[in-house]
Amino acid sequence: MIDKKGKIVIENYCIIVKHGDRLIVVKPDPYTYIQASGRSSRLYNGCKTFGLSIVFEKHKELIDILENRLKRLVNFDGFKDLDIEDIQGYIDKIIDTRNKASGNDVRSGISTALIVVESPTKAKIIASMFGKPAKRIFNDIIVYETIIPIDIDRVYVAMITATLGHIVDLVVDEGLYGVKIDHGKYIPIYDFITRCRNCGYQNVGIYDSCPYCNSLNIFVSSSIYNVLKKLALEVDKIFIASDPDTEGEKIAFDIKMLLSPFNRNIYRIEFREVTKKAFLEAIRNPKNINVKRVEAQITRRVADRWIGFEVSLWLQNHFNKPWLGAGRVQTPILIWSVDRYKEYKEKLGYVLKFDLNGYKGRLYLGNDIDREYIEKLMTIINERGFEIDNVKIYEKIVSPPPPYTTDTLLSDASIFFGFTASKAMAIAQSLFELGLITYHRTDSTRVSSTGIAIAKETLSKMGIQQLFIPRSWDMGLKGENAHEAIRPTNPFTSNELIEKVIKGEMGIIANLSGDHVRLYDLIFRRFIASQMSHAKVLYLKAILRVDRYIIDVEAPIEIIEEGFTRVYRIQMFPQLKELLNVKFIKPSSISIVRGSDKGLYRVADLVRMLKENGIGRPSTYAKAIDNNIRHGYMILSKKKIAIPTKLGIEVADIVRKYFDGVVGVNATRDLEKLIDYVEEGQIDIHNAFSRIKDVIDAIQTIFDIQSQASSNISVDLAIA
Numbered sequence: 001m002i003d004k005k006g007k008i009v010i011e012n013y014c015i016i017v018k019h020g021d022r023l024i025v026v027k028p029d030p031y032t033y034i035q036a037s038g039r040s041s042r043l044y045n046g047c048k049t050f051g052l053s054i055v056f057e058k059h060k061e062l063i064d065i066l067e068n069r070l071k072r073l074v075n076f077d078g079f080k081d082l083d084i085e086d087i088q089g090y091i092d093k094i095i096d097t098r099n100k101a102s103g104n105d106v107r108s109g110i111s112t113a114l115i116v117v118e119s120p121t122k123a124k125i126i127a128s129m130f131g132k133p134a135k136r137i138f139n140d141i142i143v144y145e146t147i148i149p150i151d152i153d154r155v156y157v158a159m160i161t162a163t164l165g166h167i168v169d170l171v172v173d174e175g176l177y178g179v180k181i182d183h184g185k186y187i188p189i190y191d192f193i194t195r196c197r198n199c200g201y202q203n204v205g206i207y208d209s210c211p212y213c214n215s216l217n218i219f220v221s222s223s224i225y226n227v228l229k230k231l232a233l234e235v236d237k238i239f240i241a242s243d244p245d246t247e248g249e250k251i252a253f254d255i256k257m258l259l260s261p262f263n264r265n266i267y268r269i270e271f272r273e274v275t276k277k278a279f280l281e282a283i284r285n286p287k288n289i290n291v292k293r294v295e296a297q298i299t300r301r302v303a304d305r306w307i308g309f310e311v312s313l314w315l316q317n318h319f320n321k322p323w324l325g326a327g328r329v330q331t332p333i334l335i336w337s338v339d340r341y342k343e344y345k346e347k348l349g350y351v352l353k354f355d356l357n358g359y360k361g362r363l364y365l366g367n368d369i370d371r372e373y374i375e376k377l378m379t380i381i382n383e384r385g386f387e388i389d390n391v392k393i394y395e396k397i398v399s400p401p402p403p404y405t406t407d408t409l410l411s412d413a414s415i416f417f418g419f420t421a422s423k424a425m426a427i428a429q430s431l432f433e434l435g436l437i438t439y440h441r442t443d444s445t446r447v448s449s450t451g452i453a454i455a456k457e458t459l460s461k462m463g464i465q466q467l468f469i470p471r472s473w474d475m476g477l478k479g480e481n482a483h484e485a486i487r488p489t490n491p492f493t494s495n496e497l498i499e500k501v502i503k504g505e506m507g508i509i510a511n512l513s514g515d516h517v518r519l520y521d522l523i524f525r526r527f528i529a530s531q532m533s534h535a536k537v538l539y540l541k542a543i544l545r546v547d548r549y550i551i552d553v554e555a556p557i558e559i560i561e562e563g564f565t566r567v568y569r570i571q572m573f574p575q576l577k578e579l580l581n582v583k584f585i586k587p588s589s590i591s592i593v594r595g596s597d598k599g600l601y602r603v604a605d606l607v608r609m610l611k612e613n614g615i616g617r618p619s620t621y622a623k624a625i626d627n628n629i630r631h632g633y634m635i636l637s638k639k640k641i642a643i644p645t646k647l648g649i650e651v652a653d654i655v656r657k658y659f660d661g662v663v664g665v666n667a668t669r670d671l672e673k674l675i676d677y678v679e680e681g682q683i684d685i686h687n688a689f690s691r692i693k694d695v696i697d698a699i700q701t702i703f704d705i706q707s708q709a710s711s712n713i714s715v716d717l718a719i720a
């Protein structure tokens with residue numbers, strides 16, 4: 001907006017003013033203001049004293065911009081107009097608080113804290129929530145320093161740093177693949193990790209150079225431990241804020257074990273969104289580490305290790321190919337894909353693809369037809385078209401889908417954007433770490449009251465609050481620890497988000513790529529829709545006939561009541577209304593191609609099947625698919641269709657023949673249940689280990705009889 005004086009205000013960002021014959025951009029600097037105004041109040045003799053900062057500025061708009069930006073960075077109520085008569089009152093108040101403060105214990109309200117997270121981005125985001133943090137660097141490891149106000153008279157002088165994921169892992173060369181067995185007790189042995197920055201190889205143990213490529217460009221996790229140890233000695237309290245799931249719990253447990261000799265006040269804090277509100281709530285209510293959850297993680301790791309190593313070793317010997325591998329979760333995926341591929345091959349014949357002005361369909365013609373027949377069919381369609389029968393129109397109430405969980409998000413990201421599961425997970429991870437979405441590893445559709453409030457605000461901003469219907473969705477889980485669906489943490493559409501990032505209003509310099517924005521938009525729309533009223537949609541149903549074939553058509557043709565479709569589009573096919581008025585319809589295009597009755601599975605289908613069969617967990621879906629690709633068992637087409645290779649088919653067949661009772665669908669599901677029982681405290685971890693050990697013993701009997709066994713091994717993992 002240009003006002004009378006020739007001033008241009010760029011909303012929430014800057015103003016442009018005329019100065020002589022030049023144009024000048026003026027923009028406030030909130031970071032400098034925080035540092036400067038902070039000096040007016042003191043942590044004086046133990047208390048925070050009252051302080052006064054006065055800002056002089058002739059352009060009122062700049063004050064408004066500064067105010068808005070400060071609100072995003074710190075706890076800030078806004079500027080007040082200064083009345084000259086009030087100044088004496090302020091001065092009295094300052095002197096008063098300074099005098100009062102002098103009598104108190106110097107250290108009563110201030111304590112020092114170390115906050116440990118997993119990722120450097122998360123460390124930076126948390127540190128930046130409380131003003132621009134100071135940075136210290138210890139041997140490549142960044143430690144942020146900031147002041148965290150917990151409540152009115154309590155602050156933490158906090159150091160925040162990241163572990164870069166797990167700090168220790170199961171060793172390979174002790175006991176049974178890393179687990180010592182001593183009189184019925186199982187003792188997993190862990191050590192630091194060496195990661196090679198050159199070849200990417202990760203090895204358990206401390207090395208001077210990469211054991212694979214000899215590169216000296218390595219990272220050893222003990223270097224993080226050394227920094228943490230030093231900081232642990234400096235601080236009053238340690239808070240471990242690793243991700244809110246079993247992997248995060250194990251990281252927290254390891255850090256606690258490692259730092260206990262140096263500091264006795266170690267707590268676990270957990271938050272499902274990296275926002276100031278969630279963080280402060282967590283640090284005000286620290287918890288102890290959930291040991292059962294840690295034991296479940298260890299059980300999963302050991303089960304994966306034992307079963308993976310044993311079955312892989314057997315395969316390597318059998319095929320004489322030392323790179324083969326099989327394992328829990330990854331093998332059911334391979335078996336499904338191969339089964340589907342075989343069905344596909346068996347019924348490979350011809351498919352008619354047609355297009356009715358944008359409505360695309362396909363018809364399997366069979367595998368017993370010849371060229372002559374195909375030509376005859378084409379002639380019928382071209383000259384007369386499909387015969388239309390049984391056309392019906394009906395109204396349907398369509399409810400919005402629930403907000404995303406990991407599996408549904410991976411499916412849609414694959415279908416809409418062609419993202420692989422691991423790509424979608426990586427993008428979601430960074431959206432989470434940047435504080436833009438809730439934790440993305442979840443199998444719950446639950447929506448918290450915070451989430452519902454975000455939806456309400458969004459819809460009223462859009463002027464459609466009448467479509468708001470609050471829904472909590474999955475209430476199956478209990479209490480404050482309950483998981484939540486994947487949702488945005490702010491009422492910002494993707495466009496608003498981009499604008500805010502550009503203007504620096506998010507308090508962070510976020511490098512968002514187009515893919516980040518697309519995934520955020522998908523999550524945002526799906527979530528807002530889940531808090532909206534249903535839609536009323538008109539559907540058309542008809543039968544098309546051509547020669548001996550029947551094609552069912554059923555599609556939405558018109559929206560009668562918008563409801564949630566206002567933000568979450570459903571594709572409409574109004575062109576199908578034509579079927580009501582004619583007896584025959586000619587497709588706008590047809591083609592006959594080689595194809596099968598059923599298509600091969602897509603990544604989206606495989607993820608959905610994992611979830612439906614209770615196999616794997618949100619943290620393992622992507623890795624399980626990747627493992628099959630890495631071993632050369634399947635390839636993904638451009639459209640993310642899983643195509644098993646010759647090797648994949650051979651491995652699937654042999655694994656099914658001998659190991660269905662170990663890595664088959666049912667066995668894997670039973671093992672997941674066993675791990676859940678450990679987490680719920682229903683079974684002791686040593687008992688769980690000994691059941692898994694039975695599986696290993698059974699595999700070794702196959703080794704003993706030199707793969708002449710014709711029967712499948714099967715071990716009952718189920719708990720009575």
Ligand SMILES: [Zn+2]
Nearest residue numbers: 196199210213
């Ligand atoms: Zn290397």
